[in-house]
Each structure stands twice: as structure tokens, then as C-alpha cells.
Amino acid sequence: MTPSLRLTALHSTRRHIARLLAAVAVSGLAIIPSAFAQATVKVGSVLSVTGPASFLGDPEDKTLKLYVDKINAAGGISGKKIELVVYDDGGDANKARTFATRLIEDDKVVAMVGGSTTGTTMAMIPVFEEAQIPFISLAGAIEIIEPVRKYVFKTPHTDKMACEKIFENIKQRGFTKVALISGTDGFGSSMRAQCVKVAPTYGVQIVTEETYGPRDSDMTAQLTKIKGTAGIQAVVNPGFGQGPAIVTRNYAQLGMSATPLYQSHGVASKSFIELAGPAAEGVRLPAAALLVGDKLPDGDPQKKVVVDYKKTYEDATKQPVSTFGGHGYDGLFILVEAMKRANSTDPKKIRDEIEKTKGFVGTGGIVTMSPTDHLGLDLSAFRMLEVKSGDWTLLPSGS
Known part of the structure; x- marks a missing residue:
């Protein structure tokens, strides 16, 4: 082989090796994010943390962050840490819709717990339904779950x-x-x-x-x-x-x-x-029973849940508890339990398990969902309260 041919062969070999190294490098770059992604599970939230509905969104935001930290400190969900992605819509339905799209397209969340108001929730529903991502709303109106939509659930009692x-x-x-x-x-x-x-x-x-x-x-x-x-x-x-x-x-x-x-x-x-x-x-x-947790009889199945949540929230935030933060607590743990049962981060499998929720004791009541009921509460979950001496009192049945 002449010197010029040997030089050409050497260059060809070097180019081939360079291509192989580049391919390995690219492959490595593709694998690394995937490995990190497998160590976490992304959950989205769009809340009215500021603006006229901040009395709803602020305690919801504080609750979700507080309990996600607790869940992660305890090992996460089957070893996966929750990565909570929160956006503040300020009570604006158009912003809520934009953030919902961002959660799906950019953040790649597997589920959503949020929607502080009926207006923002209704604006986001088509986005999550089309993307087939489970959405647990924290808003009140019955139109959120009637008629039943496959991927939409909610935690608060209906209007x-x-x-x-x-x-x-x-x-x-x-x-x-x-x-x-x-x-x-x-x-x-x-x-x-x-x-x-x-x-x-x-x-x-x-x-x-x-x-x-x-x-x-x-x-x-x-x-x-x-x-x-x-x-x-x-x-x-x-x-x-x-x-x-x-x-x-x-x-x-x-x-x-x-x-x-x-x-x-x-x-x-x-x-x-x-x-x-x-x-x-x-x-x-x-x-909900949450506002009068300490006044519930000891045999009430909700008492421990609402008393523990109240103490945890008030100790952490130095603010009085509200039922709105409780809606966030219920939504998060309904989702977490569904993920554990599904043993998967597949949104469709998570959705199926949310719908199978039975006997979940939350701050809002005891939740049992079904394909025809994406709330899972009956009228017994409501307590009738009266304001006396500047505080909530529990009215006896029939009064």
C-alpha cells in the first residue's frame, strides 16, 4: 500500500471511530435524562395563588407543597420522588388554559391536581381530556363532573x-x-x-x-x-x-x-x-368536617384525618386551616394512592385507579368513586355549621 493510500485508510478509520463515538455520545445523552425521569414522577398544578380567588389557591398551594415534601422525605411513590410543577393563574381562565397546555407539552406531567375555581377548571378540562391526562379539580360546581368526563375528577362537595x-x-x-x-x-x-x-x-x-x-x-x-x-x-x-x-x-x-x-x-x-x-x-x-374536627365525636372515622391535617398545616404555615387546603390534601392523596395501586406512571392506568377509589377517608368525607361518579361523596359528607362567638360550631342533627 502506498503512503498516500495508507494515509487515506487512516483518515477513513479515524472518521469511522469518530462517528461511533458520536453515536455513543448521543445515545448516552438520550439515556441520561430517561434515567433521571424514571427516578421522579411529574405532577402538575394550576392554582389561583394570587388574585381574587387567592383565599382558595393559597392554602391549596401550601398544602400540596407541604405534603409532597413529606411524601418525598418518606421515600416517594414506590421509590420515585414527586416533582410538583405549580403555576399561578391569578384566577384568570385564559392563563389557566395556557398553563394547562404547558404542563402537558413542556413539563410532561402524568397527572394534574388543581383548578381553584369553577371558571379556571372549565377552561382547562378540554386540554386534559384531549391529552388523556387525569385531572383532579379542587373547584365546586357540579358541571365539572356532570356529565362524567373520562379523565376529570374532583374533591370538593358540589354546589x-x-x-x-x-x-x-x-x-x-x-x-x-x-x-x-x-x-x-x-x-x-x-x-x-x-x-x-x-x-x-x-x-x-x-x-x-x-x-x-x-x-x-x-x-x-x-x-x-x-x-x-x-x-x-x-x-x-x-x-x-x-x-x-x-x-x-x-x-x-x-x-x-x-x-x-x-x-x-x-x-x-x-x-x-x-x-x-x-x-x-x-x-x-x-x-366539611375539617372546620370542626376537634368537635367531632371520637368514633367519627374522619376525626383523626382532619385533626392531623389541621395540626400539620397550622404548625407549618402559622395560618388557620380552611376546607380549601383540605381539597388539595384529598386530591393529592387520592392521586398518590391510585399511583401506588397502578404501580405505574402511565396516565391511563392512573386514571383507571382513581376511578376505583373506594373508602378513601379524606378531609371532605369518605370517597368512593365509580365510572358514573367522579366525586364519590354523598350528602352525609356535609356538616351543617353555624357561626357562634366568632367561630364555627357544629349543629346537632335536626336543628
Whole structure:
């Protein structure tokens, strides 16, 4: 072989070796992220941490982060650590939809626990349904799970259940004529529709109705009309956020306190009592056992769960517990238990196991889901509470 041919062969060999090394390098780069990915499981969350619904999203955010840290410290899920990816939508449905898309396309999450409000949840549902990623919502309206969507679940009691619990109590007190004053937001509108639908079942007549917007700062005009309507025996306020607290204050200012006022589970946090002040005295509402955990009888199956969560949350955050953080707790652990049963990070297998949840004792009640029920709670999960001396009290059955 001539020197020039030997040089050509040498160059060819070097090029071949270089190509082999490049291939190995590329292969190695492809394998390394996969190995890391196998050590973690990504769970997404879009919450209203700031903005008008921050009283929902902030405790949800704190709860998820607190318990993900605890789960990871205990070894994760079958040895895999949870990587929680949280975005703050500020209560904006358009932002929520954008973040939902980002969770799927960029972050590659296997499941989602979030959606602080009905509006943001409804905006995200099509995204997760199309991607076939399980979505456990923390919002209230029944339209989230009725009709049933394959990949969508939720933890809070529905607005329909709240109406039923309220009218059950109204009927027990012998009242038949009520007025509604409802928020025009997604939750308020949905609950108003459900209350109108179920009222006749309890022999209740809705005599008059008023509404208020999410940014309204005074409801005196609407309440004055209600006050002037003859025969009103109770007033029901479907709504959440600051609106119900303003309604409650205006209610007292107009001297209407002799007529019972009912609020929804959408105000089931100490912040409502703080915002409404002394005017909240005597207000009744349906809520989860979490708010009165220490008042539950020792034999109540939820007592240990709600008392432990309350202590853990309040010790960590130095803030009073709310049912909204509890919804996050329930959603996270329903998902974690489903992942353990599935022994997989495949979203479809996780979805199937979420739907098979049975007898899960959470802060909101005892959850048993099915292909036709993606909530898994019945009316017994609600407790009827009354504000007394600036705190929640548990009403005895039938009172």
C-alpha cells in the first residue's frame, strides 16, 4: 500500500471511530435524562395563588407543597420522588388554559391536581381530556363532573349538594319561602341554578332573586329589595370570595339579622368570619368536617384525618386551616394512592385507579368513586355549621 493510500485508510478509520463515538455520545445523552425521569414522577398544578380567588389557591398551594415534601422525605411513590410543577393563574381562565397546555407539552406531567375555581377548571378540562391526562379539580360546581368526563375528577362537595343540605335544614326549621342573592361568577351562577332546581324537592319556594357582580362592593340595594318582599323566611347566598362577606355585613346593617342567612361551602374558611366580622353571628352553611374536627365525636372515622391535617398545616404555615387546603390534601392523596395501586406512571392506568377509589377517608368525607361518579361523596359528607362567638360550631342533627 502506498503512503498516500495508507494515509487515506487512516483518515477513513479515524472518521469511522469518530462517528461511533458520536453515536455513543448521543445515545448516552438520550439515556441520561430517561434515567433521571424514571427516578421522579411529574405532577402538575394550576392554582389561583394570587388574585381574587387567592383565599382558595393559597392554602391549596401550601398544602400540596407541604405534603409532597413529606411524601418525598418518606421515600416517594414506590421509590420515585414527586416533582410538583405549580403555576399561578391569578384566577384568570385564559392563563389557566395556557398553563394547562404547558404542563402537558413542556413539563410532561402524568397527572394534574388543581383548578381553584369553577371558571379556571372549565377552561382547562378540554386540554386534559384531549391529552388523556387525569385531572383532579379542587373547584365546586357540579358541571365539572356532570356529565362524567373520562379523565376529570374532583374533591370538593358540589354546589348541588350544598343547595340540598341548606334546603334540608330550612325544611327542618319549618320554612317554605326564601330569597336568593347570588354571585354572577361561575360558581355563584352554577349554584344558583342548582338551588332553583332542587328547591321544590324540599317544599321550598324561591319568592325573589337578586344578583351581584364579583367586583361589587355594596349589596345594600339588592338586599333592600329582598327585605321589602313579603313572606321571606330565610335568605340563601350562593357565592364565594369577598361577595358573601359584604352581603353578610350589609344584611346586618339593614337590620335583617332576624331572618336566617345561609351561605355556601364557598366561604368555608376563617377568613369569611374575619371579613364579615360580628355580622357573621348566626350565619349557617354546609361545610366539611375539617372546620370542626376537634368537635367531632371520637368514633367519627374522619376525626383523626382532619385533626392531623389541621395540626400539620397550622404548625407549618402559622395560618388557620380552611376546607380549601383540605381539597388539595384529598386530591393529592387520592392521586398518590391510585399511583401506588397502578404501580405505574402511565396516565391511563392512573386514571383507571382513581376511578376505583373506594373508602378513601379524606378531609371532605369518605370517597368512593365509580365510572358514573367522579366525586364519590354523598350528602352525609356535609356538616351543617353555624357561626357562634366568632367561630364555627357544629349543629346537632335536626336543628
